[in-house]
Amino acid sequence: MPGVGDGRPAIADIHGRCDALLACGWRRVEIAAQVTERGESLPIHAYFNSTSVDRVLIGGIHGREPAGAIALSRYAGRLASLGGAPHILLLPLLNPWGYSRHLRYGPSGQSVSDSDHLLGRAPAPACPEAAAITAFVLDAVRINPGAAVLDLHEDPVYEAPEYHLEGQGSYLYVSGEGGLDHPVARRVYRCLEASPLPLIKEGLTRFGEQLVDGVIVDTEDGSIDELLAKKRACCPVITTELVLHSEATPPLSERVSTYLHVLDAFFGP
Numbered sequence: 001m002p003g004v005g006d007g008r009p010a011i012a013d014i015h016g017r018c019d020a021l022l023a024c025g026w027r028r029v030e031i032a033a034q035v036t037e038r039g040e041s042l043p044i045h046a047y048f049n050s051t052s053v054d055r056v057l058i059g060g061i062h063g064r065e066p067a068g069a070i071a072l073s074r075y076a077g078r079l080a081s082l083g084g085a086p087h088i089l090l091l092p093l094l095n096p097w098g099y100s101r102h103l104r105y106g107p108s109g110q111s112v113s114d115s116d117h118l119l120g121r122a123p124a125p126a127c128p129e130a131a132a133i134t135a136f137v138l139d140a141v142r143i144n145p146g147a148a149v150l151d152l153h154e155d156p157v158y159e160a161p162e163y164h165l166e167g168q169g170s171y172l173y174v175s176g177e178g179g180l181d182h183p184v185a186r187r188v189y190r191c192l193e194a195s196p197l198p199l200i201k202e203g204l205t206r207f208g209e210q211l212v213d214g215v216i217v218d219t220e221d222g223s224i225d226e227l228l229a230k231k232r233a234c235c236p237v238i239t240t241e242l243v244l245h246s247e248a249t250p251p252l253s254e255r256v257s258t259y260l261h262v263l264d265a266f267f268g269p
C-alpha cells in the first residue's frame, strides 16, 4: 500500500479489528471486491449480528476521509460488548481501494455507494460497487423502518482551493421524518457541538448547501443515506462531516477520537 501522510493504518488493521466480532457471534459477508492494478483483490466487508437490524454504521465511502473507518474498527470491541442488542449492520470500509490510495472514489472514478439508479435519477448503477452495495442493503439484510443510521464522513475542503468555509470543526446532515428531533440525532448533535471539532453553525458547503445551526436537513444527494431514508424509512439518518483543511489538519488522531465519542452518543447513555 502506498504511504499516505496522515498516519492511517493499513486496510488489514481495519479488517482485523472488525473480524474480532466474528468470535462474538457476528457474521461477515463480502459484498464486493475492488481489484488493484497488481491483481490484488480488496474485499468490501459487511458485519452484522442479526439479519434484521435497527442500527446501521457506515464508514470509508470516500478514500480521503479515513477517520470514520478507523473509528468504527476501534469501536468493534465496544460493539461486541453490547451483547447482541441492538441489532447492528456495520459497513466499516466501503472503499478500500480509495482508502489505500487517498482518492475519493473507487477505481471506476465513481462513488462506490451512489444510489441514483434506485432513486429514479439514473438508468444504471454508477459502478459495480454501487450495484453490489445498494443491492446488499436493500435485499440481503432487513433494515427495519425507523432504524438509525450513522455514516461517518469528512469534508476535505482543501480539494477545492477556491472554496472557503469559515471556521474549523464539523457539520452534519440529518434525514428522515422528524429526524432532527429524534433523541439519537440530538445526542450526536450535542456531542459534536461540545467536541474539539465543534459544529460550524452557519455557512455554505462547497456543494452549495446552506448550514442551518450546523445541519443540512433532508438533502437529495443520491447517497446511500438518502436511499436508506427514502426506501427503508430509516430515521434518523445522520451523516457527519469533519472539515479537513489539509490531510492532517486537524490531526487524524483528534478526528478518530471525536468519532469514537460520536459513536458513544449514537448508542446512547
Ligand SMILES: [Zn+2]
Binding pocket: 061, 062, 065, 153, 154, 155
Ligand atoms: Zn465523504
